[in-house]
Amino acid sequence: DQQVKQNSPSLSVQEGRISILNCDYTNSMFDYFLWYKKYPAEGPTFLISISSIKDKNEDGRFTVFLNKSAKHLSLHIVPSQPGDSAVYFCAVRRETGRRALTFGSGTRLQVQP
């Protein structure tokens, strides 16, 4: 079963505009929600996370929103920069038991200069 879905395989935005990446999940047994960024030939790099008890977390140009009723997670990047071009993965962690991360399939963001 696919617990985490990123339905947009790619997204293209202009430099300086907002990038919005979306992620949906299927159950409520997660305590942390995370975003990772991956450049070619590199491992994923942690970007930002949010606890299940919050609905917003902000770090500089990056803001993550959590809508628990809709089981929806989003990442906003404002303003977008060409260096943000990468593949973005959302990930979730279960509250109990195995604490491994479950990743979505990724969204490739391209920021046009």
Added chain:
Amino acid sequence: ETGVTQSPTHLIKTRGQQVTLRCSSQSGHNTVSWYQQALGQGPQFIFQYYREEENGRGNFPPRFSGLQFPNYSSELNVNALELDDSALYLCASSSIGGENTGELFFGEGSRLTVL
């Protein structure tokens, strides 16, 4: 501070062979996890090691096995390789005490091609 390092970076094997991938965890981290990332997919959890013991396992068959050493470095072994094992294998380290946010630190990965 030394990050997570993996070796080899690329390797090619034939079906039925065995492979060993290696990982050195980030300084101060005592937990190592391995993930498999197939083309076009997100990383998928294989297993995790803490204090040299397997501490959780994903939906992978027993021919995927691992070890963690006293210095917290780790190995992933795959026996009887199949074509579908072709993927990027990622090692990630974390500290049990610092696991509160779920953040993992990934290496660059070992790309395995099975012919």
